Amino acid sequence: MEIKYIKIPFTKIDSDAFLELDMKTQLYFFYLCTYADSNGKVRNPKAIARGLNIPEEAVGELIRKGYISYELLPNDGVEINGIND
Numbered sequence: 001m002e003i004k005y006i007k008i009p010f011t012k013i014d015s016d017a018f019l020e021l022d023m024k025t026q027l028y029f030f031y032l033c034t035y036a037d038s039n040g041k042v043r044n045p046k047a048i049a050r051g052l053n054i055p056e057e058a059v060g061e062l063i064r065k066g067y068i069s070y071e072l073l074p075n076d077g078v079e080i081n082g083i084n085d
Helices: 023-035 045-052 056-064
Strands: 068-070 078-080
Touching: 023 045, 023 056, 023 078, 045 056, 056 068
Parallel strands: none
Antiparallel strands: 068 078
16 A cells, blocks of 8 residues: 655644634544545545534635635545645
């Protein structure tokens, strides 16, 4: 199995804005990062949210705050903003 490394800017997750997010929203962000490909795209964000019992509002909050972008893909994927920059 290939080991994958992703780079999340520490300033992004150490900001007051991120730390003020609900704990489940923060957890969801980290899970999205672990499932992201090398371009920061995640194919199945809704399945990940269901598996963690994350409310739908968490996705919207991450989009509104600029942590992820919604991708118009057949599977409603998302992109992690700033990953591997």
